[in-house]
Amino acid sequence: MTWRFDFGPEGDFQEGYEKVSRAALYDDKLGYGFVSLGKVSVKKRTNDLLTGDFCIPFDATFIVDVPNGNYIVSLLIGDAIAATDTTLKTNGEHLVLNHYKTVAGQFAREQFGVNVRDGKLKLSFGGLAPRINALEITASSQQVTIYLAGDSTVTDPVPGNFPFSGWGQMLNYYFKHDVVVANHAIGGRSTKSFIDEGRLDRIREEMKEGDFLFIQFGHNDQKKDEARYTDPTTTYPEYLKRYIDAARSVKAIPVLLTSVHRRYYDQAGKLIDTHKAYLEAVRQLAAEEQVALIDLAEKSRQLFEQLGPEGTTALFLWGEPGEWLNYSNGIRDNTHFQEQGGLSIAKLVVWGIQELQLMPLTMFLKAADV
The missing domain is CATH 3.40.50.1110 (SGNH hydrolase)
Structure with missing residues (x-):
């Protein structure tokens, strides 16, 4: 079972992904979204579907409803014209990225494991210039x-x-x-x-x-x-x-x-x-x-x-x-x-x-x- 999300302004998005814009406020019917939108903004740099746009989740938390269990999370981070700096914590405030940096034009994919016990996978963002371009969450029994x-x-x-x-x-x-x-x-x-x-x-x-x-x-x-x-x-x-x-x-x-x-x-x-x-x-x-x-x-x-x-x-x-x-x-x-x-x-x-x-x-x- 896999969940895929493409972050950025409303408009074109990668096939097989859910589009997540600045308006994606979490509710239990939708099953995903940001807890608060006050510090979330979006930007489009190019026409590339996954790397060309992103959300800036400054001190923001993104939640996805998932069954309890273990997951592999894959995160795409980068900006075509600016350096980025992203800190990320998951369920239990577990630190997985600490001031993770990319240079202008670099796009990096990071993976980490998450254990879910309350039916919600949580990603809490910090850092000086956080970005999220795309997200994949895959259930795993092999970890x-x-x-x-x-x-x-x-x-x-x-x-x-x-x-x-x-x-x-x-x-x-x-x-x-x-x-x-x-x-x-x-x-x-x-x-x-x-x-x-x-x-x-x-x-x-x-x-x-x-x-x-x-x-x-x-x-x-x-x-x-x-x-x-x-x-x-x-x-x-x-x-x-x-x-x-x-x-x-x-x-x-x-x-x-x-x-x-x-x-x-x-x-x-x-x-x-x-x-x-x-x-x-x-x-x-x-x-x-x-x-x-x-x-x-x-x-x-x-x-x-x-x-x-x-x-x-x-x-x-x-x-x-x-x-x-x-x-x-x-x-x-x-x-x-x-x-x-x-x-x-x-x-x-x-x-x-x-x-x-x-x-x-x-x-x-x-x-x-x-």
Whole structure:
């Protein structure tokens, strides 16, 4: 099943494509369109049907109604007489293009994977000079899916929380269209509460042979309330093993990750380990179960100590009063990340994938970005 769209002013369009003009406001009967038209404009440069015209979707979101599942999205971007600069996020605010540039007269086709769970495929545009000439969306059952189970350090952001970011939001950016990230992580959850809420069951229902389940908890397993607390020497590894067993039950591949560190330093500038026994529990379980381990705690420790207390404020959710619209009174958060931090931690995860030579994931990395 494939959807094709040709963007630009009303008039001629490529056969087999739906024409999308500035008037294409989304409604559920049409099944596609821009959420708002306030910053959408159109332009025609030449008579070429796909490359000769385009939409300028400045801070605009385009939606297409599609069945839940995985998709390969192909985007044509360019301008006959001007340079372009396009940033693009998909479902879950997953970053797929970051200031993607073309020069005048260049037309580039980019592909990426998208996981849809709410019946809508969303493309949110940004950048200094965004363009979209044409779009193709194709349903796919052949992609490798990385399922993420975790907490707020992994999760996708909720609307109105920019620049909050979990590293799972940014992982898609490093992969070609052959890989899709399905981020089921959610803030405030522990290994226990995630399972008790049925979230692991939903992942298991979707996972297929050859997929991956990345598992990173620990922050909330330390919380002393009954709904979330697990003991690092007993119940924490017991619950983690249930994730391993769920993946193996469908011949998917489990990957354990130690908890990313919080931003706390001692007087010597060394990072303070706030997870302690929870980290060792993950390492020991990975060895016992012969499960791939990405030691994100160690990788983040090295990064945070290299950057130091001042440098890490550019990664964590820190802001002065008025710096971020959604945190206008200022914020000092030493646990959660802003988007630059999410992108940096996702890169550490990718380095772990490379070190482990997790196939076929390593084959599908964008070499220029890692």
